Amino acid sequence: MAEAKLLSGNDACVQGALAAGVRFFAGYPITPSTEIANAFARELPGRGGIFMQMEDEIASMGAIIGASCTGTKAVTATSGPGFSLMQENIGYAAVAEIPCVIINVMRYGPSTGLPTSPSQGDFMQTRWGPHGDHPVIVIAPYTAREAYRETGRAVNLSERYRVPVIVLMDEILGHLRERVEFRDEDLVQEINRKGPDPDSTFLPYEYTEDGVPPFANFGTGYRYHITGLIHDETGFPTNNPVEVDRIMRRVNEKIELHRRDIARTQFVEVDDADILVVAFGSVARSAHEAVRTLRQEGKAVGMVRPVTVWPFPDEDIRKAAAGKKAVIVPEMNLGQMVREVERVVAGTVPVHALNRIDGLLITPQEMRDLIEDIQ
Amino acid sequence: MGKKRFNVTVDRTICKACGICVAFCPMSVFTTDHDDKAVVSAPERCTGCRQCELLCPDFCITVVQVEETADG
Amino acid sequence: MGELHEKYLRMNKMPHIWCAGCGNGIIMGAFITAIDRLGYDKDEVAAVSGIGCSGRITGYLDFNTIHTTHGRALAFATGIKLTKPRLKVFVFMGDGDAVAIGGNHLIHACRRNLDMTAVIFNNHIYGMTGGQFSPTTFKNKSATTAPYGTTDPDFDIAQLCIGAGATYVARGTSYHARLLTDLIVKGAEHPGFSVIEVITHCPVNFGRRNNFESPAQMLLWQKEHGVAARKAKAMPLEDMEGKFTIGELYRSTEIPEYLEEYGRVIQAANEEKQP
Numbered sequence: 001m002a003e004a005k006l007l008s009g010n011d012a013c014v015q016g017a018l019a020a021g022v023r024f025f026a027g028y029p030i031t032p033s034t035e036i037a038n039a040f041a042r043e044l045p046g047r048g049g050i051f052m053q054m055e056d057e058i059a060s061m062g063a064i065i066g067a068s069c070t071g072t073k074a075v076t077a078t079s080g081p082g083f084s085l086m087q088e089n090i091g092y093a094a095v096a097e098i099p100c101v102i103i104n105v106m107r108y109g110p111s112t113g114l115p116t117s118p119s120q121g122d123f124m125q126t127r128w129g130p131h132g133d134h135p136v137i138v139i140a141p142y143t144a145r146e147a148y149r150e151t152g153r154a155v156n157l158s159e160r161y162r163v164p165v166i167v168l169m170d171e172i173l174g175h176l177r178e179r180v181e182f183r184d185e186d187l188v189q190e191i192n193r194k195g196p197d198p199d200s201t202f203l204p205y206e207y208t209e210d211g212v213p214p215f216a217n218f219g220t221g222y223r224y225h226i227t228g229l230i231h232d233e234t235g236f237p238t239n240n241p242v243e244v245d246r247i248m249r250r251v252n253e254k255i256e257l258h259r260r261d262i263a264r265t266q267f268v269e270v271d272d273a274d275i276l277v278v279a280f281g282s283v284a285r286s287a288h289e290a291v292r293t294l295r296q297e298g299k300a301v302g303m304v305r306p307v308t309v310w311p312f313p314d315e316d317i318r319k320a321a322a323g324k325k326a327v328i329v330p331e332m333n334l335g336q337m338v339r340e341v342e343r344v345v346a347g348t349v350p351v352h353a354l355n356r357i358d359g360l361l362i363t364p365q366e367m368r369d370l371i372e373d374i375q
Numbered sequence: 376m377g378k379k380r381f382n383v384t385v386d387r388t389i390c391k392a393c394g395i396c397v398a399f400c401p402m403s404v405f406t407t408d409h410d411d412k413a414v415v416s417a418p419e420r421c422t423g424c425r426q427c428e429l430l431c432p433d434f435c436i437t438v439v440q441v442e443e444t445a446d447g
Numbered sequence: 448m449g450e451l452h453e454k455y456l457r458m459n460k461m462p463h464i465w466c467a468g469c470g471n472g473i474i475m476g477a478f479i480t481a482i483d484r485l486g487y488d489k490d491e492v493a494a495v496s497g498i499g500c501s502g503r504i505t506g507y508l509d510f511n512t513i514h515t516t517h518g519r520a521l522a523f524a525t526g527i528k529l530t531k532p533r534l535k536v537f538v539f540m541g542d543g544d545a546v547a548i549g550g551n552h553l554i555h556a557c558r559r560n561l562d563m564t565a566v567i568f569n570n571h572i573y574g575m576t577g578g579q580f581s582p583t584t585f586k587n588k589s590a591t592t593a594p595y596g597t598t599d600p601d602f603d604i605a606q607l608c609i610g611a612g613a614t615y616v617a618r619g620t621s622y623h624a625r626l627l628t629d630l631i632v633k634g635a636e637h638p639g640f641s642v643i644e645v646i647t648h649c650p651v652n653f654g655r656r657n658n659f660e661s662p663a664q665m666l667l668w669q670k671e672h673g674v675a676a677r678k679a680k681a682m683p684l685e686d687m688e689g690k691f692t693i694g695e696l697y698r699s700t701e702i703p704e705y706l707e708e709y710g711r712v713i714q715a716a717n718e719e720k721q722p
Contacts, residue, residue, distance in 0.1 A: 024530055046716035050529045050709065055555040059522035062515065062552075066495075066526025069513060070534070074526065092516050218511040219531050221490050225506055227514040236460070236506060386448065389461065393468030393650070398663030429624040430666065432472025433462055434448045 004181045009173040010077075012144040012180065013103050014039040016151035017075050019188035022101070023049035024074040026063035028056050028082060031115045032171040033105035036077035057082035061089035064100045068093075069226065071193075071217030073155055077103035080113060080122060083129070090164050091130025092228045095251060097162035097205070097213065099193055101154045106170040106281075108359050117359030118171035120281060123336040126166045127310045133248065135255045137161070137262055138310035140168040140280045142288075145180040147173065150264075150307065152188030157262060159193040161254060162212055168309060170332070172282040172361055196222060204235035205247060211254035255311055264307040265316040269295060273302030274325040275371055278317060278341050280306050283330050283362050290367035301371060309337070317344045326374045330354035330362045379440060381421040385413045386435040396427040396436055455479035455489070457509050464503055468662025470621035470647030474568060475504055477624045478537075481631035485535075493534045495524040497544035500575045500649075501568035504539050518549030521556045521565065528563050532706050535635065536563040543573050543581040546602050550582075557611035560639045561705035566631065567604055567642065570649040578652030589656040608642040609697045615641035616697040618676075621648065622669035623693060633695065639704045646673065646691065 007015070014036055017025075025040035027033075041051040050067075054060040057078050064074035078086065083104045093100050106122045108114035126138045139154050141147040147169065154165040196202040196214045204224045206213045213233075216222035229237035230244050238244060255262065268291055270276065279287035284305045294301040304320045306313050321327050321341075327349050329338040338353040345351060354370050356362045383404055385396075392411035402420040405413045405427070413436070427436045452458070456479065465471045482492065492510040496502040498517035505512035511534070515523040524538045545553050545567045556565070572590065573579040580590035582602045590597060605618045615637035619627035627645060634641035648654060648665035659665045676694040679687055 024526065026526065042716075045709075045713045046720050052525070052529060054522065054525075055551050058519060059525070059552055059555070062519040062522025063526035063529075065515075066513075066523035066528075067530040069511075069523075069527055070531035072530040074530075088516055089519065218493055218513075218527060219491065219534050223489060223509055223511055225512045225514070227506070228516060229514065389448075391462075391467035393662045395468055395663050395666060398661070399666070428449075429476065430473055430622070431476075432465065432467075432469050432662075434452050434472065434476060437449050 004179055006177055007144045007148070007180045008035060008175060008177045009141070009144045009147045009169055010035040010105065010175065011039055012147035013077070013151040013167060013169065014043060016148035016188060017101065017155055018043055018047065019148075020073065020152040020155035021190045021192075022073045022075050022155055023047065024052070024064065024067040024072045025049070025076065026052040026054050026060040026067070026074070027076050027078065028054055028060050030057070030079045030082045032107055032174050033077045033079045033103065035174070036103055036105070040075075057085040058089060061086040061102070065089060065093050065098045068098045068100050069218045071220075073099070073159065075101045075103065075155070077105065079105050079107045080109040081111070083122060083125065087129040090136070091132060091134055093164040094130065094134035094136060095132075095230070096226050096228055097215075097251065098164075098226070099158040099162055099215070101151070101158050101165050101167060103151065103167040103169060105174040106168065114359045116171060118282060118332060118361060119357075119359070120170060120283065120332040120336070122168070123309070123331070123333065126168055133252055135163050135252050136310060137163055137165045137255065137308065138168050139165065139264075139307060140309045141173065141307070142281055142284045142305065144176070144178045145182070145186065146307070148180065148182070149186045149188065156189070156191035159191050160212070161258060161262070162193065162215060163255065168281065170282050203233050205231060205233045207233060207250060211250055211257045259311055262308055262311065263313055263316070265313045266305040266307060267320060268303040268305070270302035270304060270320045272300055274300040275302070275328065275374060276321055276324045276326070277301065277303045277328045277330065277367065278306075278337070279303060279330050280309050280337065283332055286362050286364045287330060287367055290364040290371070293364065294368060294371065299371070299375070312340045312344070314344045317341060321345045321349050324349050327351045328354055328367065328370060328374070330367055332356055332362060379423060381418065381423045382439045382441050383415045383418045383421050383427070384437050385415055387412055389433050389435045391433055393432065395430050395432070399426050399430055401426065451479055451483055455482060455509055456507050460507050463507055465500060466651045468650045469500070470570060470645075470649070471500055471504065471568060473621040473624055474566070474627065474645050474647060475507065477627040478566065478631055479508070480628045481635065484628065484632050485635055487535050491534055493524070493527050493536045494539065495520045495527065495536065496539040497541065497549060499541040499544050499573065501539055501541040501544065518544055518547070519552060520544070521549065521552040524563055525556065525561060528561055529706070532562075537635070538563055538565045540565065540567050541574075542567065542569040542571060542583040542604065546582045546604055546607065553608070554611035556640055557608050557613035557642070559705045560612065560614055560702050562638055562640065564631070564634045564641045564643065567644045568647050569604055569644055570647045570653060572649050572653040574649040574652045578656060604644045605642070605696050608644075612702065613642045613697070614639035614699045614702050616644075617642070617695045618644045618646065618691065618693050620646040620669040620673050620693060622666040623673060626693065630695065637698065638700070639702065
C-alpha cells in the first residue's frame with residue numbers, strides 16, 4: 001500500500017468508514033464534526049451509498065439504526081450537544097443490538113460551550129450516556145492514520161458484536177491535517193454481521209456460544225420484531241424476571257466475552273519506567289512527545305494509551321502500573337479517566353491527575369513539569 | 376331467489392365486552408350476556424352488512440354467508 | 448377471527464393489549480384489509496411504530512416490524528426506506544408521538560416526500576400514560592394534566608401535514624372503517640409521502656373523563672362529526688363548526704419523490720467520477 005496522503009482526522013474517519021463498507025450516513029451539521037458530513041456527502045452517492053442530512057441529531061441516530069436494519073453499514077457524526085441528543089437512540093441500538101457507528105468529535109462543554117475548542121469532557125458520557133445498563137464500545141484514535149484504521153475497526157466491531165461503537169475524536173484530532181502514510185497493516189478488512197442459519201429456525205435474539213445472535217436484514221424473508229422493550233429470544237417483549245435477567249446479562253456480557261478482540265492498548269517504553277503516563281486521544285500526542293524528550297534526557301518515563309477506551313483496559317493498566325513510582329493521568333477535563341485508573345490500581349501506586357479546562361491542549365512541557373515535580 | 380342468510384359467530388374467549396357490535400348492528404342481531412359479552416341472539420335478521428366485523432376492535436366476530444342449496 | 452387475520456397477524460400474540468372498545472384494533476383491521484387489497488408480499492412490507500398504545504401495533508403485524516423510540520418512528524423509517532427502497536414502508540404513530548415529541552420529524556418527512564405511508568392514530572390523549580392532554584386535545588377537555596380543563600389550542604394534523612408539504616393527505620376515522628381502508632390503499636399507492644390521520648377514540652382515558660358513556664358513543668361522535676370532504680366544500684362554514692372533514696384532503700404529483708430526486712445526485716456524482 002504505502003500511499004501517502006494529507007488528511008485531517010475527520011477526513012480520515014470518513015475514508016476508514018468507506019473502506020469498511022459504510023454506505024449510509026445521516027447527520028446534522030455541528031462544529032467540529034461537520035467536515036465528516038461534508039466528506040460523506042461527496043463520497044457516498046458515487047459509491048452506491050446514500051448521504052442524508054436529517055432535521056436533528058435524534059433523527060440522524062434513528063435513521064442510521066433504520067438503515068442498519070436493512071443490512072447497510074451506517075454511520076453518524078456529531079459533537080457534544082448533538083451527542084447528548086443521540087443518547088436515547090444509542091441506548092435503543094444497544095438493547096435491540098443494531099450495529100452502528102457514532103463519531104463524536106468532542107468539543108468543550110457543557111451546553112454550547114466552546115464550539116471550536118477541544119475537550120475530553122465526554123469520556124464518561126460515551127460509556128454511560130444512555131439510561132440503563134448497556135453495552136458499548138468506544139475507540140479513541142490519536143492520529144489521522146489511526147482515525148482511518150480505527151474507524152474501519154469500529155465499523156467491523158459493530159457488525160461482529162451487534163453493538164453501537166463510538167469513535168471518540170476531539171477538535172484537535174478532527175481538524176489537524178497530517179501526512180498519513182498508509183501501510184499494509186492499515187488496510188481495513190470488511191467484516192459483515194452474522195446472518196441466520198438457513199437450516200435452522202431463526203430466533204432473532206438466540207443464545208449462541210459467542211453471545212451474539214444472528215441478524216436477519218429486513219426484506220430477506222425473515223419477518224420478525226425489533227423493539228426497545230426488553231424482549232426474550234423471540235424478540236417480543238417480556239416482563240418475566242428470569243428472561244429479563246438472562247437477556248440483559250447476555251447483552252452486557254458479550255463485550256467482556258470478546259474483550260481480547262475488542263481491546264487495543266499502546267505501550268510506550270513502559271517496562272523500565274518509573275513514572276507512567278496514561279493518556280488517550282490528542283492529549284496522548286503531548287504525552288508521547290513528553291516521554292520522547294524525557295527519555296532523551298535519560299529519565300525513565302513511559303506511556304500507556306488506551307485506544308479502545310471502553311471497555312476500559314483494566315488489566316493493561318494494572319500490569320503497566322505495577323511497581324511504578326507514580327501514574328500521571330493528563331486529561332482535558334476535570335478528571336474522568338483518572339477515576340478508572342484509580343479504580344484499577346486501587347491504591348497500590350500514587351495517581352496524579354493533570355487537568356486543563358481552558359480550551360487548550362495540555363502541552364508536553366506541562367507534563368514534563370509535573371513529572372519533574374514528582375521525581 | 377330467497378333471502379341471503381348469514382352465519383354470525385362471536386368468539387367469546389376474546390370478546391372484551393365493549394358493546395360496539397350491540398350498538399351498531401342495524402338489525403339488532405346481538406345482545407349481551409351476564410358478562411356483557413356479545414351474544415348472537417337473532418342471526419336470522421343479519422343482512423351481511425359486516426359493520427360488526429369491521430368495528431369489532433378484537434376481531435371476535437365473523438360473518439359468513441350460508442351457501443344456498445340447489446333446492447333452496 | 449378470519450382468514451385475513453390469520454394471514455397478516457401474529458396469531459400467537461392475540462388477543463392484543465388494547466382496552467375494551469379501543470379504536471386501535473379497528474384501525475389494525477382496516478390496515479390489514481388494505482394490505483390484502485394492495486396485494487403486497489408480507490416479506491416486502493416494513494411496519495415501523497413509535498411509543499404509546501398505537502406503537503404496539505407492530506408487535507401484532509406479521510411483516511418486518513420495528514417498534515422504535517417515542518416520536519422517532521419516521522427517522523428510523525427514513526433509514527429503512529432509503530437503504531432498501533423496494534420495501535413498502537408504513538409508519539404508525541399516535542398523536543403525541545407524531546405531533547408533540549415527533550413533530551419535527553413529521554414536518555420534515557412531509558417536506559422530503561420519501562415514498563412512505565404514515566398512519567397517525569389521533570385519539571386526542573396520551574392513553575398509555577393515563578390520560579394526559581396532547582397537542583390534539585380540544586379546548587376545555589378534562590385530562591389528568593388538565594384537571595381544570597385544557598387551555599392549549601389544538602393542532603389539526605392533516606392541515607399541518609399539508610402545510611409541511613406532504614403530497615397525499617387524508618383523514619379517516621375508526622368508525623368509517625371501510626373508508627379508512629380505501630384511504631390507506633390510496634396513500635400506499637401514491638408515489639411520495641402520504642399521511643392518513645385517523646380520528647379514533649380512547650374510551651378509558653379520554654372518554655370516561657369527558658362524558659362519553661361507552662366506546663360506542665365515541666364512535667357515534669365520529670360518525671356525527673366527520674363530514675365527507677366533498678360535502679363539506681358545499682356547506683356553509685358555520686355548519687362545519689366543531690366538525691371535521693374526512694376523505695382525501697390533498698394530493699399532488701407535482702413534487703418529485705425523494706429517491707427519484709436523489710437519483711440526480713447519484714448521476715452527478717457518477718459523472719464527476721468519469722475522467
